[in-house]
Amino acid sequence: MNFLNPFFLFGLLAVAIPVIIHLINLQRPKKVAFSTLSFFNELRKTTIRRIRIKQYLLMALRVLALLFLALALARPFLPPTITGPTSSTEPKVVAIVLDNSASMNRIGSRGPLIEQAKKVAGRIIQNANSDDKFYITTTNGDSFSQDRLLDKKRSNEIISDIEPQNSGHYTKERFLKAYQQLQGAPQAQAMIYIISDGQKSQMLDLKDLSIQRKDNAQKPVTIQPISLEKGKQQNVAVSSITLKNQMISQGTPITLAVDVENVGDAAVTNQFVSLEVDGELLGQHEVALEPGESKEFLFQAVPGQTGNLTGRIIIEGDEVDYDNRRYFVVNIPEERSVLLVKKEEADSPFSSYLQSVLEAAKQSRAQLSFKVQQPNQVTPSQWPNYDAIVLDGIEQIPDYWFQDMQRYVQNGNGLLFFPSEKGAIENYNRFLSLFNAGKFTNIVGEYGSFEQVIKMAEIEEGHPVLENVFAKKGDEDINIELPSLYYYYRYRNSGNAGSIDILKATNEDPLLTEQQFGEGVFLISTLGTDPGWSNLPVNPIFAPLYYRSILYASSSQKAGLQKYELGKAFRWEHALQSSDVKLELDGSEYRPKVEQAAYGVRISYSGQEWEPGILTIKAGKESYKIAVNQNILESRFGSLESTAWQEMISSNALSVNKGIKAGQWSAEELDEKLSASMFGQEIWSWFIWLALLFLILETVITRIYKAESVS
Structure with a gap:
């Protein structure tokens, strides 16, 4: 007191x-x-x-x-708090962090939430002393730089110019910047006001604050959360767009799965979701959803050419407009490039049939081009030039490949592994452990014996590798002679969510397994590709099965949805011919930071001012497109109570006042609450x-x- x-x-x-x-x-x-x-x-x-x-x-x-x-x-x-301001006459430094996310466009009982927030900020400035200084910042959009603290007049001018931004939010970063500005100010008393509708997507960022007051050199800072009333608009949003097709090519229909979610608390009817590709409307569905319900709608489009297929999903009839469009870019590759690394066959009585499959595919103008190298010819720096790498019968994988191969798959490429009959299991398992891809336990049978130890199990369709392998009508059963196995590696997969057994033996031993890793995919076979392992290489399913396996692995990154989510720095890495790179979005041009990386060029840009749209990356004659969208959390208006803010923000360096619910008070009552938060409450x-x-x-x-x- x-x-x-x-x-x-x-x-x-x-x-x-x-x-x-x-x-x-x-x-x-x-x-x-x-x-x-x-x-x-x-x-x-x-x-x-x-x-x-x-x-x-x-x-x-x-x-x-x-x-x-x-x-x-x-x-x-x-x-206000034990360590808070203790004098109404001493100069103070005050930071105002104002939420200007797109959700602040909603209309409350007292008008748009953004206008309510600006009025509260204005009253904070009005109630301050004439010699108090201010730091003003917002949660969304480009941050206007403040090299010095502002007086009351200039602060009011900045507040009046703030508008909602349909861009990524940077609540945590802006809060920390405000805290640092207050620490560097000469005033002994400091406060930070956070004015927001309390939307979880914004406030949960503050959960990860790591401010610790280590010594008395740091200035005590008091935090005052101020929550606005909760807007009650109904809202329907596109929560996600996914591709049903894993392997995409020119002239082949692609299917887009669009999830539409009712994030409000009232049922919606007579709304429509539409697909627009290159400005042309290709399909439309009616939307009727109960509160909290989500529904998947399927759209089809046929790429007429290679390159980028761009479009957007549009919702019609929804009053909250900013999330009624979601953009997408599908890359349609001209061909996929594969590097086949194969063993020396001089000492082996059998030859791999895999190269023959690729050569036959090339002759039929398939979507694959390939190059063959021996292990001693391989240069890891050239790997990014290929969409997939196939390791066929290598006895021992060089240790110096390990980290580069791991990074190669993690960055969105494909890898196929076929073991050697003379393979070093310990070496193989160390390699598999890099991808959390299980391990080989022992060997079953005798290589080249032609004595069956087990058969391949019935093939069950469902995985993309097995699509269109068999010509059949409707639900017609697959009728093939199942291959006999003479020799194979017994394998135990990792059992995690990214591990899928594509082919099995009749005893449930995996024969071909997919392991997802990062943005890429790793296919592990327990059989080699020559007749010494089984009679699969002479079976009619061998060629289409392994051709599609290679096609699937090489489709991991080069085809599919190209996307970037607002709210984090934009980073992109590619083997570009030119380092003169520029970015274009919504008619504006940006110059990113360009660095030479191990396998190409690394591009980075903050992207704080970006809004949803189609981003174009230009480097000389090369051009790439990426869809830019908001996080779906920005469409969900669930808010946190002020007590939850206090729990998140509290730390050894911060004192947090009890939250003020601005929507509950008249102007005079709000002034009294704000005055008490800054100077304390008179109790005479x-x-x-x-x-x-x-x-x-x-x-x-x-x-x-x-x-x-x-x-």
């Missing part, structure tokens, strides 16, 4: 007056013997004791009444009431408590 008028504390000396009066009353008169009144000597001791108790009680009540009256004149107040009226209470008690005791009466 502190005092605005501490001079009046000298009034506490007045409490001595009742004590002095009491001491004077204790002086005893002279004793005079008077025989006829001798019977008064028989007064009982209890009556005398009552009189003394009454005197002490009245003295205490009078002392307390004077004490609280003196304290009231000194105007006591409680600071409490002391006046206490003083009056003690005076009333003194009067009541004087009249009722007749301690002098004798019973």
Whole structure:
């Protein structure tokens, strides 16, 4: 507790007056013997004791009444927090972090939320002292740089210009920047106001704050959360777009799965979701969803050429407009490039049939081009030029390949592994462990014996590798002679969510397994590709099965959805011919940071000012497109209570006031709350009431408590 008028504390000396009066009353008169009144000597001791108790009680009540009256004149107040501002006259530095996300465009009972937030910020500035300084920042869009703290007039001008931005949010980064600005300010008292609708997508960023006050050199900073009313608009949004096709080519229909979600609390009908490709409307579905319900809609498009197929999904009939369009880019590759690394066959009685499959595919103008190398000819720096790498029968994978191969797959490329009959299991398993891809446990059968140890299990369609392998009508059963296995590696997959067994033996041993890793895919075979392992190489399914396996692995990155999500720095790596790179989005041009990477060029840009659209990357004659979209969380208006803010923000360096719900108060009441948050709450009226209470008690005791009466 502190005092605005501490001079009046000298009034506490007045409490001595009742004590002095009491001491004077204790002086005893002279004793005079008077025989006829001798019977008064028989007064009982209890009556005398009552009189003394009454005197002490009245003295205490009078002392307390004077004490609280003196304290009231000194105007006591409680600071917002124990370490918060303690003086209303000392200059302060105040930061205002204002939420300007797209959700702030919603309409509340007092108008648009963004206007409500700006009015609250204006009242904070208005209630401050003339010599207080300000730092103003927003959560979304490009951050306007402030090299110096602002006065009240300039702060009001900046607040008036703030508008909602349908861009990525940077709540955590902007809060930390505000904290740093306050730490560098000369003022001893500092506060940060956070004004927001409390949307979870914004506020959950503050959960990861890592501010710790390590010494007294750091300035104590008080945080004041201010929440606005919750807008009640209905909203329907496109939550995701995915491709049903894994292997894409020119002239082949692609299927887009579009998830539409009702993020509001009321049912919606008579709305429509449409597919638009290159400005042409290709399909439309009616939308009817219950609150919280999500539904998948399928659209088809046929790429007429290689390159980028660009488009957007549009929702019609929804009043919240900013998330009614979601963009997509599908890359249609002209061909996929494969590097086949194969063993020396001089010492082997059998030859791999895999190269023959690729050569036959090339002759039929398939979508694959390939190059063959021996292990000693391989140069890891050239790997990014290929969409997939096939390791066919290598006895031992060189250790110096490990990290480069791991990065190659992680960056979105494909890898196929076929073991050697003379393979080093320990080396293989160390390699598999890089991808969390399980391990080989032992070997079953005898290589080249042609003695069956087991058969391949029935083939079950469903995986992209097995699509269109068999020509059949409707639900017609697959009727083939299942291959016999003579020799294979027993393998145990990782069992994680990214591991899928594509082919199995009749005893459930995996024969071909997919392991997803990063943005890429790793296919592991437990069989080699020559007749010494099985009769699969001479079976009719061998060629289409392994051709599609290679096609699937090489489709991991070069085909598919090219996307970037707002709210994080844009990073992209590619083997470009030119380092003169520029970015184009919505008619604006940007120059990114360009660095030489191990396998090409690495591009980075903050992207803070970007909004959803189609981003074009240009480097010389090369051009690439990427869809830019908001995180679906920006469409979900669920908010956090102010108590949850306090729990997230609190740390050793930060003191957090109780949240203010601005939507509940009138302008005058809000001013009082804001003033209390900055200067503390005056409590002199409490002391006046206490003083009056003690005076009333003194009067009541004087009249009722007749301690002098004798019973």
